[in-house]
Amino acid sequence: DADVTQTPRNRITKTGKRIMLECSQTKGHDRMYWYRQDPGLGLRLIYYSFDVKDINKGEISDGYSVSRQAQAKFSLSLESAIPNQTALYFCATSESRGFEQYFGPGTRLTVT
Amino acid sequence: QKEVEQNSGPLSVPEGAIASLNCTYSDRGSQSFFWYRQYSGKSPELIMSIYSNGDKEDGRFTAQLNKASQYVSLLIRDSQPSDSATYLCAVTRGAGSYQLTFGKGTKLSVIP
Numbered sequence: 001d002a003d004v005t006q007t008p009r010n011r012i013t014k015t016g017k018r019i020m021l022e023c024s025q026t027k028g029h030d031r032m033y034w035y036r037q038d039p040g041l042g043l044r045l046i047y048y049s050f051d052v053k054d055i056n057k058g059e060i061s062d063g064y065s066v067s068r069q070a071q072a073k074f075s076l077s078l079e080s081a082i083p084n085q086t087a088l089y090f091c092a093t094s095e096s097r098g099f100e101q102y103f104g105p106g107t108r109l110t111v112t
Numbered sequence: 113q114k115e116v117e118q119n120s121g122p123l124s125v126p127e128g129a130i131a132s133l134n135c136t137y138s139d140r141g142s143q144s145f146f147w148y149r150q151y152s153g154k155s156p157e158l159i160m161s162i163y164s165n166g167d168k169e170d171g172r173f174t175a176q177l178n179k180a181s182q183y184v185s186l187l188i189r190d191s192q193p194s195d196s197a198t199y200l201c202a203v204t205r206g207a208g209s210y211q212l213t214f215g216k217g218t219k220l221s222v223i224p
Contacts, residue, residue: 031210042216043156043200050210058211090155099144099204101212103155 003027004104006091012110013081021076021107023091030096032074034058034066036087037106043090049074050096081111114139118201118215126223131188133218135201138182142203145177147186150198150217160186191222 004025013019023032034046035058045058047066055066063085067075078085091104115138125131133147144163148156162168162175162184174187184203188195198217205211 040216043214045211048211094210099210099212100146100158100161101202102158103148106155 004091004093004102006089006104006107008107009105010108012112014112015082017081019078019081019109021078021089021091021109023074023076023104025072025091025093025104027093027102028071029093029102030071031094032068033092033094033101034064034074034076035090035092036060036085037090038087046076078109078111081109083111085109086111114142114205114213116201116203116213116215118199118218120216121219122221123218124221124223125191127191127193129191131191131195131220131222133186133188133199133201133220135184135186135203135215136182137184137201137203137213139203139206139213140179140182141206141209143207144204145175145184146202146212147173147175147184148200148202148214149195150200152197156200188220191220193222193224196220196222 007022033048035043049055049068065077089107092101094101117136147160150156160175162177168175172189176185198219200217201215202212
């Protein structure tokens with residue numbers, strides 16, 4: 001089945017460390033997104049990419065960076081993790097002419 | 113700030129009843145509307161999309177859209193305990209946008 005995968009699924013890291021979350025998809029979709037979800041705050045868009053050469057900031061990009069290595073791979077980096085980046089992180093994909101977004105299983109990140 | 117508002121719940125309904133979930137949005141330019149189901153600790157799963165005023169039915173689910181009132185709803189007929197989850201409303205950010213704004217979700221509990 002065409003799918004969206006995320007690695008790692010769980011990560012505990014310390015303040016100040018650099019970490020990378022990875023997303024891969026076999027759906028053949030051009031568009032990829034990174035969200036974080038916090039209790040009481042809902043899903044918020046961090047970055048999105050419409051193709052390999054097109055990367056855009058979302059509403060909460062500060063403290064994050066991304067890399068689109070290929071059509072199927074989109075990575076999120078925290079350059080220097082801080083405790084308020086503790087959250088559930090989701091990758092999502094969509095077709096180039098579609099509005100529906102399909103989510104990966106998520107990465108639970110804890111920054112101590 | 114464009115917003116999507118949902119009653120956080122919890123909404124409790126008996127098994128076999130109709131569950132009614134509501135969502136209002138502030139951006140009059142929004143054109144595409146979605147309902148996602150999210151089980152605790154899992155990723156959002158797309159269950160309905162609606163693009164034009166009126167009703168759209170898919171099995172036990174009916175989405176209703178009223179653009180004039182900026183209102184979207186989801187009806188779940190013959191509710192089952194397996195429907196117990198948080199339901200997220202999402203709308204596109206203005207005309208032609210592929211970005212989604214999510215509501216914070218309504219938690220539904222179906223009581224056997």
